Amino acid sequence: MIPASLEAFAGGYVIDAEYVHTAGEPLDPVAFGVMEVGTECVQVYRREEILRWTELPFPCDPAHFVVSYNAPAESAFLHALGVGMPAMWIDLMAESRTLRNIAIAKRFMKPFQQAHPEIYRPNQDITLLESVDIFGVEGGGDADFKEVSRELVMSRQWESGDEGIWQQICAYCESDVRLTARLLMKVEPHIGNLQEALIRGRYAAEQGRMTARGIPVDRHMLQRLKVEHLQILQRYREEVDPDGTRLTPKGRISQTWLARKLTALGIKPQHPHTRTGKASTKAADLTETAGEFGDEELRRIAQWAQLVKIFSEGKDGELKFSAMGADGRVRYSQLPFLTNTGRSGAFEETALMSLPKWMRGLVQPLPGEVLLCADFSAEEFAVAAGLSKDVQMQQAYAAGDPYLSMALAAGLEEDQARQARPMYKSLVLGKMFGMGLQRFRERSGVSYAQAVQAWRFFDREFARFREWQKRIAMLARQRGWIKTRYGWMARVYPATRDTSLMNWIIQSSAGDVLRLTVLLLAEAGIDVLMTMHDAVLVSCPESQAAEISAEVVRIMREAAEIAVGLAIRVELLEVRPGERLLSKDTLPEWQRVMDLLESVA
Numbered sequence: 001m002i003p004a005s006l007e008a009f010a011g012g013y014v015i016d017a018e019y020v021h022t023a024g025e026p027l028d029p030v031a032f033g034v035m036e037v038g039t040e041c042v043q044v045y046r047r048e049e050i051l052r053w054t055e056l057p058f059p060c061d062p063a064h065f066v067v068s069y070n071a072p073a074e075s076a077f078l079h080a081l082g083v084g085m086p087a088m089w090i091d092l093m094a095e096s097r098t099l100r101n102i103a104i105a106k107r108f109m110k111p112f113q114q115a116h117p118e119i120y121r122p123n124q125d126i127t128l129l130e131s132v133d134i135f136g137v138e139g140g141g142d143a144d145f146k147e148v149s150r151e152l153v154m155s156r157q158w159e160s161g162d163e164g165i166w167q168q169i170c171a172y173c174e175s176d177v178r179l180t181a182r183l184l185m186k187v188e189p190h191i192g193n194l195q196e197a198l199i200r201g202r203y204a205a206e207q208g209r210m211t212a213r214g215i216p217v218d219r220h221m222l223q224r225l226k227v228e229h230l231q232i233l234q235r236y237r238e239e240v241d242p243d244g245t246r247l248t249p250k251g252r253i254s255q256t257w258l259a260r261k262l263t264a265l266g267i268k269p270q271h272p273h274t275r276t277g278k279a280s281t282k283a284a285d286l287t288e289t290a291g292e293f294g295d296e297e298l299r300r301i302a303q304w305a306q307l308v309k310i311f312s313e314g315k316d317g318e319l320k321f322s323a324m325g326a327d328g329r330v331r332y333s334q335l336p337f338l339t340n341t342g343r344s345g346a347f348e349e350t351a352l353m354s355l356p357k358w359m360r361g362l363v364q365p366l367p368g369e370v371l372l373c374a375d376f377s378a379e380e381f382a383v384a385a386g387l388s389k390d391v392q393m394q395q396a397y398a399a400g401d402p403y404l405s406m407a408l409a410a411g412l413e414e415d416q417a418r419q420a421r422p423m424y425k426s427l428v429l430g431k432m433f434g435m436g437l438q439r440f441r442e443r444s445g446v447s448y449a450q451a452v453q454a455w456r457f458f459d460r461e462f463a464r465f466r467e468w469q470k471r472i473a474m475l476a477r478q479r480g481w482i483k484t485r486y487g488w489m490a491r492v493y494p495a496t497r498d499t500s501l502m503n504w505i506i507q508s509s510a511g512d513v514l515r516l517t518v519l520l521l522a523e524a525g526i527d528v529l530m531t532m533h534d535a536v537l538v539s540c541p542e543s544q545a546a547e548i549s550a551e552v553v554r555i556m557r558e559a560a561e562i563a564v565g566l567a568i569r570v571e572l573l574e575v576r577p578g579e580r581l582l583s584k585d586t587l588p589e590w591q592r593v594m595d596l597l598e599s600v601a
Helices: 070-083 092-099 106-115 130-133 145-154 163-191 194-213 219-240 254-264 283-293 296-310 356-362 379-388 391-398 402-407 414-432 437-444 448-461 463-479 498-522 543-566 587-600
Strands: 011-022 028-036 041-044 064-068 088-092 369-376 481-483 490-493 529-530 537-540 570-575
Touching: 011 070, 011 145, 011 163, 028 070, 028 163, 041 163, 041 543, 064 163, 070 194, 088 092, 088 194, 088 379, 092 130, 092 194, 106 543, 130 163, 145 163, 163 570, 194 369, 194 498, 219 296, 219 356, 219 587, 254 296, 283 296, 356 587, 369 543, 379 391, 379 414, 379 463, 379 498, 379 543, 391 463, 402 414, 402 448, 414 437, 414 448, 414 498, 437 448, 448 463, 463 481, 463 498, 481 498, 490 543, 498 529, 498 543, 537 543, 543 570
Parallel strands: 011 064, 064 088
Antiparallel strands: 011 028, 028 041, 369 537, 369 570, 481 490, 529 537
């Protein structure tokens, strides 16, 4: 029986892939199971059959859909084979995740879970067996059988040709197909809007293809960093802390020195603090403060904090870094819906594109390949302007630099406006995400009178946006849920703060923009290698770089206009063979580390 919401399709297929996953390498196929929806017949293909495929053993056109649990894995499996890719996906892992999504900030999640034990692992991906259990699927899976069978696959015991081993692997694959089919019948009534589910499924599948493609890196330089990272750290430390007052013996930032430094600069209240009242030593907080107040010494200490984290070692003494395949491409998985706002991201902090941007100097296209890094400019501001239909906000965005435009609109002269730009940026982002007046004053370092003046100016200038914010929060509380235009949703509880709702709608709508961007690029036949918050990394043949660059920008602007009602500007960085994925902002720090590397060689 085909679920009612899927009857418009000519047919559908439930699939499951079994494979060996070696870090950094494409997935190595072992078995593949497929069952037509509405039937009970499962066909399981073994490795030798799979490697002979010239096309998929089921229709993959837009008139047919596939159902899987963990679409990124199945799509990466099929991509490595190069024999076709289904056009329409329903990913039951994504749907299970969506139905347990809560609009609660991460720092408040523990008390929320204690108060609501009925919600199983909110805001997290869970396994097939866990979903089968919480949705009450009859005849749930056997965890012990699954674990033993998966070990047979991963340990490559099937290479012996033992028929008993192959029969168990095939039975395991068939079992997962049947469980996924039964789970579909339980989940389908909760999906609501099928088109939104298809967007999630297709996006999840595209994340798998990104992983399979991999990111080309300078393998020689990566190897040198792996070998000599400790010497680089030592040289770096000698430079940033020549008298031993800034860092502790273990390399941590001295709280005594930091407190004195912030006090001397007159910015101690503006810098973020821990819950115990100590100045934050997080690299991100130090970088933001150093940039905002233009202090070079603080900036270098922030870079030390970054480098210590990047060059940390695992238990084996190796540099923690994304694994590289034999083809010189780094591969790591991203979770399509990592956060409650639906943003994708790598689970591991050592993932290449999650590291500080100067580390992208390791990224180098292969001969004949060009990389395009396309980034939405001031996206959160643009999303807010588009969704709220605030004409004043839209005009400020159209002016080029919305924060400078605000300062000028407030009546400041050109030079004064440029000096005040950081304050107005802090004001705008604070207002978007619920910052209070007192926190804004502390963060910006201005007098109370100046803070109030800027605060009131924002409310007058962007009155429509402020009313839209209030309406979004009010409706979310009335309904008990909040939802973007393209279907990412979260449940709202009394514990949900208005500030969380304000942040959620902007970040989640930006997620809509990125998902539509990826799907439109895929439809245009453009290879996306990775998504990074508000950006995509694209690979194309060198001979087509100019044409594809223009198409990427056009598609991204189109996706934004569809998702939030405003075409968002796109900044494009083109990287040709022999060049590195570095901008004018990230090049100096990369060069500094390279100089240190040469000094220890």
